[in-house]
Amino acid sequence: MNKIWSGLSEHRRQTCATTIADLFELDPNRFQTFSCEADGLLLDYSKTSLDDVGLNLLIDLAEKAGLASKIQGMFRGDPINVTEGRAVLHTALRAQGEPVVLVDGEDVMHDIHHTKQRMESFAGGLRNGLHKSATGARFTDVVNIGIGGSDLGPVMAVKALAPYHDGPRCHFISNVDGADITDSLEGLDPQTTLIVIASKSFTTVETMTNAATAINWLRAALGDQASQHLAAVSTALDKTAEMGISPERVFGFGDWVGGRYSLWGPVGLPILIAVGSENFRALLSGAAAMDRHFQSADLRNNLPVLLGLVGIWHSNICGYATRAILPYEQRLARLPAYLQQLDMESNGKGVTLEGAPVARASGPIVWGEPGTNGQHAFYQLLHQGTHVVPAEFLIAAEGHEPALTHQHDLLKANCLAQSEALMRGRSSEQARALAESRGIAEDDLDRMTAHLTFPGNRPSVTLAYPRLTPFALGQIIALYEHRVFTEGVIWGINSFDQWGVELGKELAVDLLPLIQGAKDMSKDGSTLGLVAKLTAPKPTP
Incomplete structure (x- = not known):
């Protein structure tokens, strides 16, 4: 090469x-x-x-580079994510018809179709009022709590498809900054709000911190019935069960779908809720059409x-x-x-x-x-x-x-x-003519010509x-x-x-005790100085 x-x-x-x-x-x-x-x-x-x-x-x-064969390998389910030993099959989530897609010898399409049917049933129940709140009221708002791929895709698509909205209003919380959840819940009624917690492992620190705050918000109004206002996108059924989320309201997907490629499946639940099954299927059909084009x-x-x-x-x-x-x-x-x-x-x-x-x-x-x-x-x-x-x-x-x-x-x-x-662009000759047409003085023409010239190309x-x-x-x-x-x-x-996202997350866990008052002199001088500045007692205003 x-x-x-x-x-x-x-x-x-x-x-x-x-x-x-x-x-x-x-x-x-x-x-x-x-x-x-x-x-x-x-x-x-x-x-x-x-x-x-x-x-x-x-x-x-x-x-x-063997691009053509590698395209086919991706769609076939080859483990092309070599550092994690995984297939890359977000395309299977939007595949049309009845294809067979094998991962480790098992056809994954049955589970994909089954999950999609469950999603459509759940979203349809929210949209038509069949799934009611703990108080018997209709859900008017859905709040998705996620970050990265569990947020950026759904929030982008829900905004993009605004003309097709005919379901509950969808809101999104991602930042662990308390301002995000405070501002997002402002004006919402916990008695008519459903919280969707999107975290595959149910351990993502930002998401689970925001989820805990949201659950406390629900409990303040609904008490023990708060769990009826929860759903999850996760594969950690043990952790979702500990939170009191009904298994019927938990939607998972395989490790062969990366977070930033995941809006086509359960992570796209807010999209489905907002625009309905027909429009969500059209979204998948558009992607599948591009898949076929890419392959053929x-x-x-x-x-x-x-x-x-x-x-x-x-x-x-x-x-x-x-x-x-x-x-x-x-x-x-x-x-x-x-x-x-x-x-x-x-x-x-x-x-x-x-x-x-x-x-x-x-x-x-x-x-x-x-x-x-x-x-x-x-x-x-x-x-x-x-x-x-x-x-x-x-x-x-x-x-x-x-x-x-x-x-x-x-x-x-x-x-x-x-x-x-x-x-x-604009040539210097054109720029000079423009300057002259604007009555620029002769002794200033060169300077203004330079300012009005665009390089183009x-x-x-x-x-x-x-x-x-x-x-x-x-x-x-x-x-x-x-x-x-x-x-x-x-x-x-x-x-x-995405190994590059790991180190900062690990160090944040180490730093939290310092922020909360612990001592650790192994940190560099800059970090220790900033910790001291950000945790110093605040003077009384």
Whole structure:
């Protein structure tokens, strides 16, 4: 593979003087060549510096890494999470029809279907009033307590699918900061609120701390009947039983589903409660459609593969260390945070599958905000800053508000204008003409020309879809999941473990006694100094 990497670097060196705008001048059909569509989802990557030679080399890189066979291995249930000896089968949670998916020789699909039926029955009972509160009232609110994958996916999807809400209101608590649970429970009635505790092991410190506070809140109003207002997403049936949660209200999943890939199953219970079975199934269908495309399309016409190869080009060949996720869709406000975890927890690795140092940069920094808000915040840096940040725009052809079509038209115009402006920029000649048209004095023209010049040649990709439906959301999420997998395969890393989250959690357990007054001089001077500062007696105001 080193020869291909060298070839990519050399090709970049030879072509870096050719701008993205130049590529459109050289090829009037560039959009058709460098875009791809599957089931109504369009990926336009024509506003990048990739040309045919670069793309061919990237395809060679993917083939040399064995990407096609590794895709099949993931769907087949091979233990590709080698550091934990596990299969990676979040795709099985959304599989359509009656496939056979084997893990250690056992077909897991029966348990998946059974759990899904239980989830739909429980959610349906909450939605139609069959499952009543301890007081006989209908549940009006559901509070999900989780963190990481047990929070980011559900909260993102519930917000994204707001037009489809017709069930109890859903709220989310994740941060162990007491302000989160205080503010989230404010205004809720414990007599009509169900608490869902989402923790696979039922030992996650932040989640269980928040759960204890929530249960005390319920008990203050309901006494011993508080347990009737609890449900759990967990495999630790002994621990859920100790909390008094009925087994009928506990939903588990296999260790072959990682937390950040888990919204398709029991972790997605709040989504199911909010939008109902039909829409939840449509979400799964959208993801399953992307799964089929990922498995069957050749690499050159494969959306997740192409998006991954563009990422490799930008990160490793162009040297761009970050990527910005810019949904022009307010209801996707939490998508950047969701993709931040998906990407950075998956591919933020420094060693290969064999335990050797990774030979090149992996896991770019992922961040973003919805447009048009971001335009009035950080787009200044995107356009004129010293860092080049590849932008990933998302935009729907139409919104859910027919009476506000004119606003959606303005949204689309802004999205397309930003990608064009990043690519084209503004030349110094154009900037000077603009300065002159504004009546800038002759002796100040040079200075103002510099300020009004935009370098341009800044890459972007655009994902376009008809409307943000459950199906489209499923496509988008699965697209990014498989993009992460594609990049991880090429870097030779394990995208499905997360050892990096462990050390800080372990040290937090060690530090808690110090915060509460114990002494431990083995800590460094900074830590001890901060503990002293944060635990010193407070003066009377």
